[in-house]
Amino acid sequence: MQALAFIDLETSGSTPTQDRITEVGIITLDAGRLQSWSSLVNPQTSIPPFIENLTGITNEMVADAPLFEDLIPEILDRLMGRIFVAHNARFDYGFIKQSLKRAGIDFRATTLCTVKLSRKLFPEERKHNLDSLVQRHGLVAQTRHRALADADLIAQFWLKLTDSFAPEVLERVVTELTARPSLPTHLGIDLLDELPEKPGVYLFYGENDLPLYVGKSKNIRERVLSHFSADVRSARELSLSQQIRRVDWIETGGEVGALLREAALVKQLQPTLNRQLRLNRGVCSLVLGGAHEDPQAVVRSAQELDPGRQDTLYGLFESGAEAQRTLRSIAEAEGLCLRLLGLERGRSEGPCFAHQLKRCRGACVGDESREMHHLRLTLALSRLKIRSWPFEGPATLKEGDEVLVVDRWVYLGSARSEGEVMDLLESGRPQFDKDSYRILSKVVGRMTPLTGSLDWPLGPLRGAVESL
Ligand SMILES: [Zn+2]
Incomplete structure (x- = not known):
C-alpha cells in the first residue's frame, strides 16, 4: 500500500x-x-x-x-x-x-x-x-x-x-x-479540483464564445464528469468530448434555481447540442369565454395574455395551430360542438357537420343547452388550466444562500441580499415563458409573498449574482 x-x-x-x-x-x-x-x-x-x-x-x-x-x-x-x-x-x-x-x-x-x-x-x-x-x-x-x-x-x-x-x-x-476521472484531452486537469459539488448550471464551450451545451445538476462536478465517463458513449456525448475546450458554471442555492437558469440560458444562447427547451417561438393559450359567448373558447397569443392574472387560461402551446389542434381533439373526444368552439367555418346556424355524423351532441341545434355544453367544455379543459398567481405581488423562494424572485409566474432572477432583490424588481419584467411556468407552478407552495420587510437570514453577500 x-x-x-x-x-x-x-x-x-x-x-x-x-x-x-x-x-x-x-x-x-x-x-x-x-x-x-x-x-x-x-x-x-x-x-x-x-x-x-x-x-x-x-x-x-x-x-x-x-x-x-x-x-x-x-x-x-x-x-x-x-x-x-x-x-x-x-x-x-x-x-x-x-x-x-x-x-x-x-x-x-x-x-x-x-x-x-x-x-x-x-x-x-x-x-x-x-x-x-x-x-x-x-x-x-x-x-x-x-x-x-x-x-x-x-x-x-x-x-x-x-x-x-x-x-x-x-x-x-x-x-x-x-482514480482520477477521465477528461477530454482539451480540458485542463485543474478542472477536476475546481468543479464544485454544488447545485447549479454548467456550460460547455467549443472554440468560440457560444456554448455547445448547457446542463443543470444537484451536483455540478458529478454531472459534468459523467458526460465524459467511459460508459456513457452516445453519439452526442462523443461529439461533445471532441468539441469541448472549456467548462464554465454558475452555482445556485438549489435545484429550482438551477432549473430556471438552465431554461433561461438555453433559450438565450441556443446551444447546438441541447435538444430540449430549444424551441420556444411563442406561447399561445386557450381562453374560455362565457356560456353565451361565441365562440365559447378562443386561441390567444402571448401578447394578449396575462398569465397569472387571468384565471380562464388553458394550456400553453407553441403556436395557434397547436392550440387549435388540441381543442379540436378534445371536442371530438367529448362530443362537443366544433361550431360553438369556432372551429368550423361556414354556416353560423343549423346543425354542424359533426352533428350530422352524430359526433356532436347537438348544442348547435338546441339538443344540448349552451350552459351544459360550456360546463362539459370546462371540465374537459380543466386538466390544462393555468394556475392563477396566488399572491398580490411578487413572491420569493428561498433556496440555500439565495432567494429566487418571481412575479406572476415570471422568474425575475436570484438575489443574495435585499438590495439585489430591489434591483431585480426595478429591472423590468422578462416575457412569460412556459418552461419557467412549469418549473414554478410545482413549487409555488414553498413561496412567500414579498411584503414590506424581508426576513433575511441569508448572511453576507457572497459572489456575484447571476441574474438573467
Ligand atoms: Zn354541433
Whole structure:
C-alpha cells in the first residue's frame, strides 16, 4: 500500500477562498510507521465566536502562532508522495490547495475521502460522519474538533479497516476511490479540483464564445464528469468530448434555481447540442369565454395574455395551430360542438357537420343547452388550466444562500441580499415563458409573498449574482 497522510484542519470558516486555516494536524503512515505533527496557524483574520466555541481555538491562542507560509516546508514534506486522506477530503484539500496557491505553489495530490471510503465499505450504514465512525468502530477520541485529534481518528479508522478487510479488497476500493476521472484531452486537469459539488448550471464551450451545451445538476462536478465517463458513449456525448475546450458554471442555492437558469440560458444562447427547451417561438393559450359567448373558447397569443392574472387560461402551446389542434381533439373526444368552439367555418346556424355524423351532441341545434355544453367544455379543459398567481405581488423562494424572485409566474432572477432583490424588481419584467411556468407552478407552495420587510437570514453577500 502506498504511503498515506491523514490530515485534518481547523479553519475560521467554510470557504477556502475567504477563510483561513487555524490549525493543521497530519499523521503520516509509511510501511506501518505512524508519525504525528501539528501546529496552530495564525490566520491573520479573526475567528468568529461560534467557531471558537466549536473548536476551542481562540483568537488569543493563534495570535502568536506561525503563519501558514512559515509552515509550508513542514506541510509539504508530509504531504508530498503520499495519498491525502481526510474526512470530507474536498474541504481539507480545498483549503490546503488554496493556501498554497496564495504562496504561489500549485499543489496537487491524490485524495482519499474517508466519508466515501466508509460509505463504500459499509453501504448498509446511513451515517458516516466522524462521530458515527467513532461509535461504530470503537475509536478512541481525544479532543474532538482539534486538528491532530481528528486526524488521529481517521488514522485509527484506517487501521481498523486493515484489520477487518483483506489487503486486496482495501487496495481495490482505494484504487477505485482515488482514480482520477477521465477528461477530454482539451480540458485542463485543474478542472477536476475546481468543479464544485454544488447545485447549479454548467456550460460547455467549443472554440468560440457560444456554448455547445448547457446542463443543470444537484451536483455540478458529478454531472459534468459523467458526460465524459467511459460508459456513457452516445453519439452526442462523443461529439461533445471532441468539441469541448472549456467548462464554465454558475452555482445556485438549489435545484429550482438551477432549473430556471438552465431554461433561461438555453433559450438565450441556443446551444447546438441541447435538444430540449430549444424551441420556444411563442406561447399561445386557450381562453374560455362565457356560456353565451361565441365562440365559447378562443386561441390567444402571448401578447394578449396575462398569465397569472387571468384565471380562464388553458394550456400553453407553441403556436395557434397547436392550440387549435388540441381543442379540436378534445371536442371530438367529448362530443362537443366544433361550431360553438369556432372551429368550423361556414354556416353560423343549423346543425354542424359533426352533428350530422352524430359526433356532436347537438348544442348547435338546441339538443344540448349552451350552459351544459360550456360546463362539459370546462371540465374537459380543466386538466390544462393555468394556475392563477396566488399572491398580490411578487413572491420569493428561498433556496440555500439565495432567494429566487418571481412575479406572476415570471422568474425575475436570484438575489443574495435585499438590495439585489430591489434591483431585480426595478429591472423590468422578462416575457412569460412556459418552461419557467412549469418549473414554478410545482413549487409555488414553498413561496412567500414579498411584503414590506424581508426576513433575511441569508448572511453576507457572497459572489456575484447571476441574474438573467
Ligand atoms: Zn354541433
